[in-house]
Amino acid sequence: MTLKVNRRTKIVATIGPGSESEPMLAKLISAGVNVFRLNFSHGSAEHHAEVARRIRKQAAAADRYVGILADLQGPKIRISSFREEYVELQQGDRFSLDLSLGEGEGNARAVGLDYPELCDSVSSGDTLLLDDGRLRLTVDEVREGVVECTVVVGGKLSSRKGINRLGGGLAAPALTSKDIADIDSLSQVQPDFVAVSFVSSAADIFQTRDLLLQHQLSPAIIAKIERAEVVADQDTLDSIIEASFGIMVARGDLGVEVGDAQLIGIQKDLISRARKRDRVVITATQMMESMINSPMPTRAEVFDVANAVLDGTDAVMLSAETAVGKFPEEVVKAMSEAALGAERHPVARTSRYRLDKQFSSAQEAIAMSAIYAANHYSNVRGIACLTESGTTPLLMSRLSSGLPIFALSNQSATLQKLCLCRGVIPLYFDADAYDQDDIEVCAIEFLQAEGFLQSGDSILLTHGVVMGSPGATNILKILPVV
16 A cells, blocks of 8 residues: 655645636646635635635545635835836836826836825935846935936836835735725635735734735635834734744845845744744745746745745745646646655754744643654554644644654634645544444544555554544544554
């Protein structure tokens, strides 16, 4: 019997014209996608709902739990539009951001913008970054309604490109009127996760949760970390992490604001902070960017994915690679292979996490003890958790191990959220259908039938004395597989 080999790191793939058909969704699920991202910066609510329906259909056909992440657009600060398709800016040119210019009135000397507060947010000497940092302007003068600049790094500039300030500071509310309207439409999508863009404080997360609850929705909330001022303030950052189910290291806008050299250490710190607080973390943006047009990744891209895996990220994300790329299936396979390669390294299989800490509950003590035992008893092939809320497998996934964590539950919402947790395999198992005296044997037989265990193995099993009660896990056993 050949046992299943499961990748521990999860893959998030963005849906777009290149990937939204049912045949392609089926291929991506087969290739290893764990969560699909719906980008609410594009498309209508009705279209997102239709794509979500297709995802659910194909996940059911594959007998897999596959999550859906609704990614809200947030307050992206953008220039207005030009008369022509684009303008060409040269180093040394004078260029103005002028609030008086409307749509279609931009030219090679000036363009309008959708952010009236810009004049109050910048001053002489600041550096403004356009189109994800591809163009740079130095602010020369700020007067009423106009920011006068000099081009430092030129190039082609087309309509509706984003504006950032080096070092951050272009503050705007995390939830725009469009985001609130999109939240109102999420009942049609029923997402498992909602990502909030440009989060500036924990209050943004609380506001989002309240708005979702008004529609009887309770998806897990992911805070996108992309503001320089947030990563510069540890108290603010930690409060955002603790208010959320998890975070996304959104390296696009964050890298523009802090600089790529600083981003390397920030990524590692964000992953570590999230895991220490029992939160999941997604590493995103340009992970395999060359595969938008190429069937093979560069070696640097493979190393980038592997580095995030070795740092302990729960998931790695594909954006344009699957949304509009020519090779969506190939890029998922390439990312999966890169993650598996990194997971074979001993660093990804061992951890000293919390060995010097006190546990806060019996549930946490059981979870940490199970991982410690698994890492030090070679005959164990995995850890099975009978779970209601999903907390025990989430806690286990914070500690590195080379073993799969089987989350066995009859709570579909719980299993959907566990799609993002590193090393956790969500499986539907209705403990209520069995005699409680036989539940351990039945769980082992179930995992054998699914191809995860074979005779002669051992399995760690956790559950509560009172089955079906959330947060009551207090039993850990090492059981033989016969």
